[in-house]
Amino acid sequence: MAKDKTIYTCNACGGSTPRWLGKCPNCGAWNSLIESVPEAASGGKNRLSSPQGYAGLANAQPVTPLSAIEAQDVARTPSGIEELDRVLGGGVVEGGVVLIGGDPGIGKSTLLLQAMDALHRAGLPTLYVTGEESGAQVALRSRRLGIDGSQVNLLAEIQLEKILATVEATQPAVVVIDSIQTTYSDQLTSAPGSVAQVRECAAHLTRMAKSTGVTVILVGHVTKEGALAGPRVLEHMVDTVLYFEGDTHSPHRLIRAIKNRFGAVNEIGVFAMTEKGLKGVSNPSAIFLSQHSEPVPGSCVMVTLEGTRPLLVEIQALVDSAGPAARRLSVGLDKDRLAMLLAVLNRHAGVACADQDVFVNAVGGVRINEPAADLAVMLSITSSLRGKPLPKGFFAFGEVGLAGEVRPAPRGQDRLKEAAKLGFTVAVVPKANVPKKAIPGLTIHPVERVDEAINVVRAIN
Ligand code: TYD
Ligand code: MG
Numbered sequence: 001m002a003k004d005k006t007i008y009t010c011n012a013c014g015g016s017t018p019r020w021l022g023k024c025p026n027c028g029a030w031n032s033l034i035e036s037v038p039e040a041a042s043g044g045k046n047r048l049s050s051p052q053g054y055a056g057l058a059n060a061q062p063v064t065p066l067s068a069i070e071a072q073d074v075a076r077t078p079s080g081i082e083e084l085d086r087v088l089g090g091g092v093v094e095g096g097v098v099l100i101g102g103d104p105g106i107g108k109s110t111l112l113l114q115a116m117d118a119l120h121r122a123g124l125p126t127l128y129v130t131g132e133e134s135g136a137q138v139a140l141r142s143r144r145l146g147i148d149g150s151q152v153n154l155l156a157e158i159q160l161e162k163i164l165a166t167v168e169a170t171q172p173a174v175v176v177i178d179s180i181q182t183t184y185s186d187q188l189t190s191a192p193g194s195v196a197q198v199r200e201c202a203a204h205l206t207r208m209a210k211s212t213g214v215t216v217i218l219v220g221h222v223t224k225e226g227a228l229a230g231p232r233v234l235e236h237m238v239d240t241v242l243y244f245e246g247d248t249h250s251p252h253r254l255i256r257a258i259k260n261r262f263g264a265v266n267e268i269g270v271f272a273m274t275e276k277g278l279k280g281v282s283n284p285s286a287i288f289l290s291q292h293s294e295p296v297p298g299s300c301v302m303v304t305l306e307g308t309r310p311l312l313v314e315i316q317a318l319v320d321s322a323g324p325a326a327r328r329l330s331v332g333l334d335k336d337r338l339a340m341l342l343a344v345l346n347r348h349a350g351v352a353c354a355d356q357d358v359f360v361n362a363v364g365g366v367r368i369n370e371p372a373a374d375l376a377v378m379l380s381i382t383s384s385l386r387g388k389p390l391p392k393g394f395f396a397f398g399e400v401g402l403a404g405e406v407r408p409a410p411r412g413q414d415r416l417k418e419a420a421k422l423g424f425t426v427a428v429v430p431k432a433n434v435p436k437k438a439i440p441g442l443t444i445h446p447v448e449r450v451d452e453a454i455n456v457v458r459a460i461n
Helices: 044-049 082-088 108-121 135-144 158-169 195-212 233-237 335-349 371-386 410-419 450-460
Strands: 007-010 032-035 096-100 126-130 153-156 175-179 215-221 240-245 252-259 268-274 279-281 299-306 309-321 330-331 356-362 394-396 425-430 443-447
Touching: 032 195, 044 175, 082 240, 082 252, 082 268, 082 279, 096 108, 096 195, 096 233, 108 126, 108 135, 108 175, 108 215, 108 279, 126 135, 126 158, 135 153, 153 158, 158 195, 195 215, 195 233, 299 371, 299 410, 309 371, 309 410, 330 335, 330 410, 335 356, 335 371, 335 450, 371 394, 371 450, 410 443, 425 450, 443 450
Parallel strands: 096 215, 096 240, 126 153, 126 175, 175 215, 299 394, 330 356, 394 425, 425 443
Antiparallel strands: 007 032, 240 252, 252 268, 268 279, 299 309, 309 356
């Protein structure tokens, strides 16, 4: 069978050439050409510039006022794995496409195999397509998970057309593609995993999901920079994007919803990797604390609240005299934000780190995206610089602005209560977050500015 001819399209300007070139002949961008299938439509763009108007090109379509359209609830099936359902917004949605990304070895295949088994037991026929492992390897994993009697259908295949044909023939309700990077289409000549292949395969699978109502779950690899490998367009195409995060050396794993058309974003699910697969952690608030018997310099606990549950996370900082070029490194926190906080510390609190290396780490491999971590980051840096630990039972949260002001964090009361429940006794928080009614066992120091926070800590130490 003759293959359809492919073209190369520029990522930057959209121009196309018949051959691959290092530089786009249309806009001059380097390395921006990717292989793609030409649009089948005849005529192309030029038809639309017809001076006779558009009526000759297509018939006008009827329009409907929004109020006349009945809103339909989506049909959801809970997977029975509570922490996964939480990030999905209640379960898998008919015709929904979920993309799940994460580092190698973090547990994507494990979780999906467990979820497929649970869904199958709930009465949904499922198909697990594996392109990375053989059927025997998946069977071995299922034995480890204690689900070797599972009725989940397995297909070891990487060619898209065969996968689509199998789905059509076996009619499952949920399909897992593990992974989208190993899947390839006959239509393209480029290697599996290339941008063009990933995009093309994901587009076909999405179309299939929408037209047949099958739920499709795509496993995606993550690049060294932490983004999903393949084009950004993948994230736009799907309904839900989930990221698996956590340190492979520690047992805890987080799943975060980055985008969800059928539920809330920033909801997180927490798991622990055990000998028998992933187990949900329903009360995760204290898992990201390292247990020091006595307070140590450079450590400050914060309460982060993403989704519905507050989590206590220890922020560690190490400030050490630097060589000619001072380094700023952060793990689990935004590096640019760290640079900004150091500038604010210098300018508004008189704490200078210009000639120091600064390392900051969120314990347990958790990623903190919310600015409420600012105050804890600053206090841990100051603590490390001075070599003085923060008081026992201390925590802090609050966003810090460029003018040195401390801004309130959303739902401060929930954060304070959770920390008090876990036995924390002293807090430095933004003034607006102080509750009207005192929380038993908790001393709260309200602050409005960074220098004030640093002085308060010095005074209570
Ligand atoms: P896996 O699901 O293969 O990761 P991914 O698909 O994201 O690459 O997870 C593999 C890791 O999990 C591997 O290092 C072994 C570990 N593991 C357990 O600790 N317990 C288990 O029950 C299973 C199945 C895996
Ligand atoms: Mg895998």
